[in-house]
Structures are given as structure tokens and as C-alpha cells.
Amino acid sequence: MKVLKFGGTSVGSAENIRRVKEIVKNQQDDVIVVVSALGGITDKILNAARMAVMGTEYFNTEMTGIKERHEEVVEALFNGEQKETVKETVIHLLDELDKVIQGVSMIGELTPKTLDKIGGFGERLSSHIISQFIDGAQWVDSSKLIKTDSAFGRALVDFEKSEKLVQEAFNGFSGICVAPGFVSSNNAGEYTTLGRGGSDYTAAIFAAALDAHVLEIWTDVDGFMTADPRVIRKAYTIESLSYSEAMELSHFGAKVIYPPTILPVYQKGIPIQIKNTMKPEAEGSLIRESEPNGKDRPIKGISSISNISLITVQGLGMVGVTGISMRLFGALAREDINVILISQASSENSISFAVDTPKAEAAEQAISNEFEREIAGQQINKVEVESGLSIVAIVGENMKQTTGIAGKLFNTIGKNGVNIIAIAQGASELNISWVVKDGDLRKTLNVVHESFFLSENVEVNIFMLGIGLVGGNLLQQVRQQQEKLMKEKHLKLKLVGVANSKKMLLDRDGIAIDGFKERLDAEGEQSGLEAYKQAVIDMNIFNPVFVDCTASNDAADLYADLLNANVSIVTANKVAASSEYENYLKLKKIAKQKGIKFLFETNVGAGLPIINTLNDLVNAGDKIQKIEAVLSGTLNFIFNTIAQDVPMSKTIKMAQEEGYSEPDPRIDLSGIDVVRKLMILVRESGYRIDKEDVVINKFIPDEFFDGSMEDFWDGVSNLDADFEQRRQKLESENKCWRFVAKYEDGKAEVGLQEIEQGHPFFDLQGSNNLVMFTTERYHEFPMIIKGYGAGAEVTAAGVFADIIRVSNV
Numbered sequence: 001m002k003v004l005k006f007g008g009t010s011v012g013s014a015e016n017i018r019r020v021k022e023i024v025k026n027q028q029d030d031v032i033v034v035v036s037a038l039g040g041i042t043d044k045i046l047n048a049a050r051m052a053v054m055g056t057e058y059f060n061t062e063m064t065g066i067k068e069r070h071e072e073v074v075e076a077l078f079n080g081e082q083k084e085t086v087k088e089t090v091i092h093l094l095d096e097l098d099k100v101i102q103g104v105s106m107i108g109e110l111t112p113k114t115l116d117k118i119g120g121f122g123e124r125l126s127s128h129i130i131s132q133f134i135d136g137a138q139w140v141d142s143s144k145l146i147k148t149d150s151a152f153g154r155a156l157v158d159f160e161k162s163e164k165l166v167q168e169a170f171n172g173f174s175g176i177c178v179a180p181g182f183v184s185s186n187n188a189g190e191y192t193t194l195g196r197g198g199s200d201y202t203a204a205i206f207a208a209a210l211d212a213h214v215l216e217i218w219t220d221v222d223g224f225m226t227a228d229p230r231v232i233r234k235a236y237t238i239e240s241l242s243y244s245e246a247m248e249l250s251h252f253g254a255k256v257i258y259p260p261t262i263l264p265v266y267q268k269g270i271p272i273q274i275k276n277t278m279k280p281e282a283e284g285s286l287i288r289e290s291e292p293n294g295k296d297r298p299i300k301g302i303s304s305i306s307n308i309s310l311i312t313v314q315g316l317g318m319v320g321v322t323g324i325s326m327r328l329f330g331a332l333a334r335e336d337i338n339v340i341l342i343s344q345a346s347s348e349n350s351i352s353f354a355v356d357t358p359k360a361e362a363a364e365q366a367i368s369n370e371f372e373r374e375i376a377g378q379q380i381n382k383v384e385v386e387s388g389l390s391i392v393a394i395v396g397e398n399m400k401q402t403t404g405i406a407g408k409l410f411n412t413i414g415k416n417g418v419n420i421i422a423i424a425q426g427a428s429e430l431n432i433s434w435v436v437k438d439g440d441l442r443k444t445l446n447v448v449h450e451s452f453f454l455s456e457n458v459e460v461n462i463f464m465l466g467i468g469l470v471g472g473n474l475l476q477q478v479r480q481q482q483e484k485l486m487k488e489k490h491l492k493l494k495l496v497g498v499a500n501s502k503k504m505l506l507d508r509d510g511i512a513i514d515g516f517k518e519r520l521d522a523e524g525e526q527s528g529l530e531a532y533k534q535a536v537i538d539m540n541i542f543n544p545v546f547v548d549c550t551a552s553n554d555a556a557d558l559y560a561d562l563l564n565a566n567v568s569i570v571t572a573n574k575v576a577a578s579s580e581y582e583n584y585l586k587l588k589k590i591a592k593q594k595g596i597k598f599l600f601e602t603n604v605g606a607g608l609p610i611i612n613t614l615n616d617l618v619n620a621g622d623k624i625q626k627i628e629a630v631l632s633g634t635l636n637f638i639f640n641t642i643a644q645d646v647p648m649s650k651t652i653k654m655a656q657e658e659g660y661s662e663p664d665p666r667i668d669l670s671g672i673d674v675v676r677k678l679m680i681l682v683r684e685s686g687y688r689i690d691k692e693d694v695v696i697n698k699f700i701p702d703e704f705f706d707g708s709m710e711d712f713w714d715g716v717s718n719l720d721a722d723f724e725q726r727r728q729k730l731e732s733e734n735k736c737w738r739f740v741a742k743y744e745d746g747k748a749e750v751g752l753q754e755i756e757q758g759h760p761f762f763d764l765q766g767s768n769n770l771v772m773f774t775t776e777r778y779h780e781f782p783m784i785i786k787g788y789g790a791g792a793e794v795t796a797a798g799v800f801a802d803i804i805r806v807s808n809v
């Protein structure tokens with residue numbers, strides 16, 4: 001014997017009822033089919049009743065709609081004589097319903113008893129239609145078999161009596177029987193109901209009474225999911241879970257099964273199979289005894305409830321006083337307020353509990369009344385209510401056998417900047433629940449789902465600012481490497497924001513790198529740094545990284561807010577790390593406190609591993625004594641390229657065309673770019689330094705930098721003659737020019753030097769950089785790092801490496 005229950009959507013249309021018939025006909029066993037009302041009908045019936053009691057005539061329109069819906073279904077399913085017979089039954093039931101509702105309208109009263117009578121009409125109608133549609137099926141009136149007390153609206157089942165009646169009714173039964181769900185009656189034979197979702201309950205009572213070998217709940221989803229699939233696209237069906245896990249997940253918002261359903265079948269050890277009527281071939285979820293030996297994974301699912309208020313009762317007068325909890329929860333129970341979560345500090349100084357927000361005011365009032373004397377005497381403070389909250393819970397029986405779950409959970413949530421307002425865990429260790437702001441719910445679900453269910457993949461969400469030479473190159477590198485990183489490192493890099501100085505585009509579902517520019521042009525909103533920053537923060541997405549590939553001062557000003565919002569920063573822009581020392585320290589400190597990253601490896605030497613090496617030296621206890629370096633790719637290129645037929649002005653243009661120079665090449669020519677780089681190296685070596693501490697020996701007079709960019713290009717050829725003269729002299733002395741940065745004993749200096757053959761800088765070709773660190777450990781032979789020090793491709797690669805560092809893979 002099997003019991004199958006079909007919900008409202010499963011029987012919501014003629015087409016779906018045909019599917020139901022197919023499913024039932026394919027069963028090998030004897031089956032009892034319990035059905036809900038046609039989807040949405042019970043709401044319409046109750047609405048009609050409410051309209052009637054309010055005296056509005058609208059209930060007639062609602063009734064017409066209910067009639068038409070049933071007639072349509074009958075019309076589509078039946079033919080000839082059978083159609084007339086079914087129509088007759090349906091019309092008879094609808095007339096009966098109409099009379100009760102007219103009565104409600106006339107006397108202007110709608111008691112819970114009448115509501116129970118009215119509420120079950122939908123199931124009575126649907127079960128008659130379906131029993132007629134399935135050839136050979138019988139019909140049984142569940143309301144006569146399931147007995148309850150007389151608490152109309154929330155009747156309690158008399159299991160002993162119901163079991164006996166069900167067993168008698170099905171004694172010797174074989175074949176198919178269709179029964180209405182939800183309906184029951186009291187000892188006087190008056191209609192009662194089993195609560196919304198009660199059709200599941202009807203089916204469970206039948207299954208338990210008849211020792212069915214399985215209870216199948218046919219619905220419109222594939223089963224219990226690891227998380228709400230409307231929020232977590234990657235949520236998947238849980239194949240099997242225990243009765244307790246199903247109960248917990250149902251309580252925390254997974255609306256797959258009506259929670260009371262589980263108890264009667266659990267007591268008899270009958271498994272519950274959840275199936276999708278629209279996809280009968282899908283496996284579904286099996287609810288059964290817990291797997292022996294704890295073979296199941298520790299966490300089965302994540303669930304959440306929104307629109308929660310947290311009420312806190314606090315006061316020194318509560319410490320060590322017995323009976324406080326009893327009075328508190330007694331007061332709530334008297335007001336019929338359901339408490340969803342309780343958290344109490346071991347000091348007993350405060351108790352926080354969560355209720356549905358619509359109940360918060362009543363709860364506050366009930367407690368204030370109960371503790372009026374203590375509040376007046378200041379033993380208890382004013383009751384505090386915080387609304388706009390959600391409860392999230394992870395559920396799994398095997399958490400008990402596994403250490404480190406709570407540690408991993410709260411570490412992941414904390415790193416993503418989600419504040420946890422309250423926590424509760426029962427000693428059964430079946431569930432860990434915590435309270436967050438509604439606005440943090442999506443992010444919380446995502447990070448927790450990713451870390452417990454998809455832990456083989458790490459997703460990093462990238463917000464790009466600046467898509468010029470470096471930024472554009474970076475995106476192409478990411479595109480080329482995306483698939484490999486996913487396959488080999490299980491790292492998913494997702495572009496979720498992109499902006500230049502004109503437009504910005506954000507999409508939490510991802511922006512394909514192929515064609516991102518066209519999409520930015522077509523769909524992008526007008527850009528603005530503040531607006532982009534706010535949009536990044538507001539998206540509140542998990543594992544975010546903001547990648548700055550501009551040279552903008554204003555962009556660097558966004559970092560503190562972004563870091564404070566737990567957004568990691570990877571930047572090619574040198575402005576922040578070379579800004580005032582206090583600001584540099586502040587940014588590093590925020591990142592450290594938040595457990596996120598602020599990375600700027602490309603600020604010195606483009607893609608060369610200079611800052612990371614320096615960090616390694618310092619972290620391992622070495623002390624930097626001297627830094628000597630050629631740090632400008634542009635200047636090195638210029639001094640390696642300048643020749644009799646290639647004047648200074650031309651080399652500057654060439655450096656720009658090669659992508660070595662800053663967007664504004666005057667930053668390179670004035671030495672500012674090298675000053676910034678030296679400052680960053682000195683700071684990362686552990687020393688304090690500011691711009692004013694660096695001596696700059698300029699090689700181009702200031703007047704060349706005073707005007708606009710146009711003025712600069714117009715006048716730059718005036719440098720040529722003088723430089724050519726100096727170059728010839730240098731060549732004759734077998735020397736070369738290098739723009740050198742040096743730090744030693746607290747003194748920092750940058751400037752043009754004439755380098756003799758044999759010096760490590762002499763052979764430095766093209767745009768290459770070279771850094772020499774003299775340290776306590778690298779003393780006689782300094783550590784040298786040398787290679788391409790500028791260029792879009794190598795810089796983009798360095799930024800890319802920093803992004804991968806953020807992901808910690």
C-alpha cells in the first residue's frame with residue numbers, strides 16, 4: 001500500500017490532473033490518493049467568505065470565478081454522460097458552498113466553525129473530479145475518518161480514533177482510492193480542518209494508520225534543496241535526509257512539506273518520498289531514518305526566514321533570579337505569540353528572542369506588562385525591538401560528529417562583512433541558527449552555501465574600475481584563463497561590475513567578458529566614482545574584489561569605504577599606497593581587521609614580484625638596509641632609446657605608444673612616479689616615509705610641466721638639442737643615464753645618474769627595472785630583482801596574480 005498526496009499546483013489545471021492520472025496509473029501497488037484543492041481555490045473561497053461577512057457584494061464575483069475554474073476543468077477532462085454526472089456533483093457542492101456564504105453575508109458573522117466548514121470545499125470538489133477522472137478509482141470522505149477535537153481553526157487530531165476509522169474503512173481494500181486532504185470532523189460530525197498545508201497531514205495519517213510502505217508527496221519542486229533556489233542558483237536537491245532534518249528545514253522556511261506531517265510517519269518508520277509532478281523522472285528527496293554510522297554529509301541544507309524582529313530583555317535584575325524565563329515565555333504564550341529563536345547569555349543578564357515582525361508590537365507590550373514592576377524599578381531595562389532581520393539556519397544531524405563547523409561558518413560570514421546579531425544552537429547540534437539584517441540575507445546564504453556545499457569551487461566577484469590599457473588587457477587575460485582556473489584550481493572568476501569615466505554597468509549574475517564593452521555602451525548608466533562605489537557596496541555580494549586600473553586620485557579615495565564594506569582591493573593605481581602615511585596605514589589596518597586583502601604588487605616594477613618578495617623578507621625577520629633601484633620603465637626606455645636620430649621628444653612619444661608611460665607621461669618625466677614607487681618600497685620595508693622626505697633631482701625643468709598636456713607636447717621638442725649634446729658627451733665617456741631611486745639610513749632620493757660600465761644598472765635594457773635590496777641577510781651580495789618594469793601585458797598579469805591571491809586558492 002502506498003499513499004500519494006498531490007498539492008494544489010499538481011491538481012491546478014486539467015493538464016496537470018492528466019499528469020496525476022498518469023502517475024497514479026503507473027503505480028504497481030494499491031494506492032490512496034490524497035488531493036489538495038485546485039491551486040489558489042482555498043484562498044478564493046476564504047476570501048469570498050471574508051468579503052461576505054464585510055457586507056461587500058464582491059464575494060459573488062469571487063464565487064463566479066471559483067465556479068468557472070471548476071467548470072473549465074470538468075469541461076476539459078470529461079466527455080458525454082460522464083461529463084454531465086461530474087458537473088452535477090460539482091454544481092451540487094458549489095451550490096452548497098454558495099448557500100453557506102450567502103448565509104454568512106446575511107447574518108454578518110463568520111465563526112471559526114463556519115470557516116472550517118467552508119475551507120474544505122476546495123478539497124471536496126477536487127477529490128470528486130479526480131476520482132471520476134481516474135478509471136476505477138473510488139472516493140472516500142476523509143472528514144469522516146479523521147477525527148479531531150472541536151478547536152475550530154486549529155483542531156487537534158485524535159490519532160487513536162482516526163487510526164481505527166481509517167483501518168476499518170480500508171479493510172480489504174485494493175485498487176485506487178481518492179480522498180480530499182485537509183478536512184476532518186469532530187465527534188459531533190461537524191467539519192474541522194487540519195491547518196493550511198493540512199493535506200500532507202491527511203496523507204500522513206492515512207499512511208501511518210495503514211502501515212503504508214511509503215508516503216509520496218507530489219509537489220511542484222524537485223524536493224528539499226540545499227538552499228532556496230530563487231536566491232542560490234546553484235542550490236541542488238538533497239537526495240536523502242532524516243526526519244529531524246526535514247522537520248528543521250521545514251520550520252526554517254523550506255516549504256516542501258507541512259511540518260506536522262512528519263510525526264505520524266516517523267513514529268512508524270515510514271519513509272516520505274518528495275516528488276515533482278511536473279518532472280516525475282527526477283529523483284526527488286527521500287526522508288527516512290538517519291543514515292547509520294553518520295555517513296551523511298554534516299550539513300544538509302540552509303534555510304532562512306525573513307521579516308523577523310529580535311526582542312531583547314536585559315537588566316542586572318535578571319541575573320540569578322528564577323522564574324524570569326517562565327514569566328517571559330508565559331506572557332508570550334498567553335498572547336499566542338510563536339517564538340522562533342531564543343538566545344540567552346550565560347550571565348543571564350539578557351534574553352533575546354525572535355518573532356515574526358507582525359507580532360513584535362504585541363510581544364513588546366506583553367513583556368512590558370509582565371515586567372512592569374521590574375522595569376519601573378530599573379531591575380530590567382526597557383524592552384528593545386530590532387526589526388528588518390532574518391534568521392538563517394544550517395541543518396544537519398552529522399554536525400554532531402564533526403568538529404569545526406561553527407568555526408568555518410562564522411569565519412566565512414565574518415570575512416564577508418556580515419554582522420551576526422544573535423546566535424542559537426541547541427545541544428542536539430542539529431541546527432545552528434543566527435540572525436542577520438534582511439539586507440545581508442542573500443550574501444549570507446551565498447557564502448554559506450558556497451563554503452558548505454560547493455566548497456570545491458571558490459567564486460570571486462570582480463568589480464573593474466578602468467578598462468584602458470591595463471584594465472582591458474587584464475580582462476582579456478581573465479577571459480583566456482577562466483576555464484583553466486575553474487578546471488584546475490576550482491576558482492570561478494566572475495565579472496560583476498565594470499566602469500570607466502563615462503559609464504558603469506553592474507550585474508550580479510555576471511558580465512560576459514566577450515563583448516563587455518558593447519554591453520557597457522548599450523546598457524551602462526552614467527558613471528561617477530561615488531555612485532559606482534555605492535553600487536558595489538549595495539550589491540553586497542560575497543567574495544568581492546574591487547580592481548582599480550585607473551590612475552585617478554579620486555578612485556584611491558574610495559578604498560577606505562570599500563574595505564570597510566569588506567570589499568578587497570587590488571590596484572595598479574599607485575596613488576593610495578603612496579598617499580599620506582596615515583592613510584596608507586589606515587587602509588592596511590582596515591584590510592587586516594576585516595580579514596580581506598589590499599594588494600598593490602604592480603605599483604612597483606609592474607608584474608615583477610617585488611613587493612611580495614620584500615614582504616617575505618621582512619616577515620621572515622630580515623631588515624632592509626638599503627634600496628637602490630631603477631624603477632621607471634618609461635625613463636629607462638627613453639634613456640635606452642635616445643640616439644642621434646631619435647631625439648628626446650620622440651622617445652617620450654614612443655614610450656607612451658608602447659604603453660609604458662602613465663596616462664599622463666609628465667608623472668614619469670617629473671620623477672613623481674619613481675618617488676611614489678620608492679615610498680611604497682620604503683613603507684613596505686617597515687619605515688615611515690612621506691612625499692616630503694624624498695629628494696627629487698629633476699632632469700627636466702619645471703616649466704615644461706606647468707601648462708596643459710597640449711602645451712607640454714607643443715614645447716617638448718625644446719628639450720631635444722640640449723639632451724643630444726649631453727648624450728654625445730656621455731657616449732664618449734662610455735656611460736649611460738639611469739633614473740635611480742635610493743634609500744639608506746632614513747634618506748630617500750631619486751634622480752638622474754651617469755652610470756659607468758660594470759655597474760648592475762648599466763646593462764639594463766629597454767623598459768626593464770632593477771631593484772637591489774641590501775639587507776641584514778643579503779649583505780655582501782644584495783638581492784636583485786630584474787625584468788620588464790612596465791607595459792600593459794605584464795602589469796595586467798601582475799594585477800591578475802593579485803586577484804588570484806585574494807581568492808586564497
Ligand SMILES: NC(=O)C1=CN([C@@H]2O[C@H](COP(=O)(O)OP(=O)(O)OC[C@H]3O[C@@H](n4cnc5c(N)ncnc54)[C@H](OP(=O)(O)O)[C@@H]3O)[C@@H](O)[C@H]2O)C=CC1
Pocket residue numbers: 465466467468469470471499500501502527529549550551552554555572573574602603606633659660661662663789790791792795
Ligand atoms: N602601463 C604600465 O606599465 C603600468 C601601469 N600601472 C598603472 O595602471 C593604471 C592604468 O594605466 P593605463 O591602463 O595605462 O591607463 P589608461 O589611461 O589606458 O586607462 C585608464 C582607465 O581608467 C579610466 N578612468 C580614468 N579616470 C577615471 C575615473 N575618474 N573614473 C572612472 N574611470 C576612470 C579610464 O576611463 P576613460 O577611458 O573613460 O577615460 C580608462 O578606462 C595607472 O594607475 C598606472 O600607473 C601600473 C604599473 C605599470
Ligand SMILES: N[C@@H](CC=O)C(=O)O
Pocket residue numbers: 602603604605606631632633634635660661662668673789790791
Ligand atoms: N609609467 C610607469 C609604469 C609602471 O609603473 C613606468 O614607466 O614605470
